[in-house]
Amino acid sequence: MSESVDRAVNAMKEQIDAPTASYFSSCVHCGICADACLFYTETGDPQYTPIHKLDLMRRVWEREYTFAGRIKKWLGLSRNITENDLTKWETLVYDSCTMCGRCSLYCPVGNDIVSMVRKMREAMVASGHAPEGLRHASKRSVEIGSPMGITAKTLEAQIKHAEKETGLEVPLDKEGVDYMMLLSSAEIAQFHEIIPAVTRIFHQAGVTWTLCSTAFEGTNSGIQIGSSDIAAELINRIVDGAQKLKVNYVISPECGHAYTALRWEGPNLIGKPYPFEVVHIIELLDQLRARGKLKVEGKDDTRQTFHDPCQMVRRGGVVEQPRTLMNLVATDFVEMPDHGMMNWCCGGGGGVSANERAEPLRRKVFSAKKQQLDQIGVERIVTACSNCRNMLEEGLEDNNMDEIEVIGLSEWLAEYLATPSADAAGDKS
Structure with a gap:
């Protein structure tokens, strides 16, 4: 076993806590999580099934922490992790996962798959298997502050x-x-x-x-x-x-x-x-x-929708607030199919946007968002995540849809702030 493989295996053992072990033991291998992942739905490639991305950690769990796995290890029948495995799985956990959490909601037994991906990445970092772009971004964050x-x-x-x-x-x-x-x-x-x-x-x-x-x-x-x-x-x-x-x-x-x-x-x-x-x-x-401290005036008649950032909405629970704010001035606000908790990711979260190697795949899976937008025909997308905003603008341009404006919610609301002297709302659309 090479030194990097040894570091990866030891890191996985450290990351396998009681909840993670329970997730592996309760997984029924139904594959339903695949239908929640845009990397699978937009490519049809089974390697992008979310639970498959955790197969290396599952092997460590089985070999080290289950009775049957220990017997197989003792008999020399367990499958060892190799350097090639780490190289392959690095692309799966970094290039084809935004840690959006949609798979976790789909799982019929409630396994938090995205938390396990997070742990799997810890092992990848420990073994030196992480995308160059993310390594440089992390270095700049520590040394420069950004x-x-x-x-x-x-x-x-x-x-x-x-x-x-x-x-x-x-x-x-x-x-x-x-x-x-x-x-x-x-x-x-x-x-x-x-x-x-x-x-x-x-x-x-x-x-x-x-x-x-x-x-x-x-x-x-x-x-x-x-x-x-x-x-x-x-x-x-x-x-x-x-x-x-x-x-x-x-x-x-x-x-x-x-x-x-x-x-x-x-x-x-x-x-x-x-x-x-x-x-x-x-x-x-x-x-x-x-509290009556955010006062707006005017109405916006632009047909527009809200893109739900995964970490803020699905994993953070900030679901109704952006819709309440939009409805203050939007007269033609329409929801995307699968909006709110089940909205599709922009494709660039979880560090994927900083990973140049993942760019072709990321651009391909934007088709999930395109399908949502094609069904509602809007002129503007409002969102509340600067990374989502970048990914949306890029995806729209790739698909010749750049006539659709993308704007941040805070910025958009600021355009409609009431002035102290305003007696009535005027039309700003």
């Missing part, structure tokens, strides 16, 4: 632009406020409108908030690549920033895995509870609406 290499100086430049555009202060490193806002790299480097948008919204609502120069990045590449050590280091950076500024809440941005990492996995990763609460930006906007 998977795209965005620095505090870049953020400060965007703050100046936002202040010039809005005429409002964009607070940076302000202590004693209620909220610390996180951003994704894409929101700083590409979607510049998000900072002016939240600045206007928070000003109208009277929210006290700040950005943090040492903890502005919400994206957690440690979760994506499968390294708890990296993930914990990035979470601790946010915790330290929030404690330094003495805030009560940390706002997760329009980024799916940022929400998963911070809200659901973070305290377990760092081994202690947070001294603050985590709220997704969409949750906060809906809370402001409910």
Whole structure:
């Protein structure tokens, strides 16, 4: 057994806890999870069946932790994992899985397949089998503070632009406020409108908030690549920033895995509870609406739909809030087939978008999203994840559908903020 194989096997043994063992033992090999995975449905290739992507870990579980497996191992009948196996399965767990969680909902016995993929990636990292793009993104996150290499100086430049555009202060490193806002790299480097948008919204609502120069990045590449050590280091950076500024809440941005990492996995990763609460930006906007602090005017007659980011909606439970917010001004909001908890992934989550090797497959499986859109005929897609936004724009262009606009929900709502002097809603469509 080679050194890398030995590391992988040992890492898998460490990752096989009681829940994972119960999932393997309760799996009835029905294959229903295949119909939940766009990589299978759009290619018809059985290797993309979700539970098959975990076959290496299943072999370790069977050999090390089951009576029959130990007997086979003693008799020399168990099948050993090889370097070639690791090379093959690396492409399965990184290129053909966005960790969207749809398979977990489909599983008739309730196995959380996506959590096992997450554990499988830990073993891949331990053995040195991880895509180059994700390795570089993780390195930049640790060393620079952002998977795209965005620095505090870049953020400060965007703050100046936002202040010039809005005429409002964009607070940076302000202590004693209620909220610390996180951003994704894409929101700083590409979607510049998000900072002016939240600045206007928070000003109208009277929210006290700040950005943090040492903890502005919400994206957690440690979760994506499968390294708890990296993930914990990035979470601790946010915790330290929030404690330094003495805030009560940390706002997760329009980024799916940022929400998963911070809200659901973070305290377990760092081994202690947070001294603050985590709220997704969409949750906060809906809370402001409910308290009468988010006021809009005008109606938008554009035929539009909402793309549900997997980590925010399916795995995070933020389902109704974006729809409530959209219905504030949208007069022609239509749902996609299989919307909400069962919506199809954009195809680029879970680090797939940062994995150049996976690009041809990712572009191919966008056909699942195309089929959804073809059935409803919209002019605009609203979403709440910057990665989804990038993947949607790219997929639409590939399929000659780029006449459909893609926009972030926070940004879109900011266009309809009521002015203090407004007496009545006007038509802005």
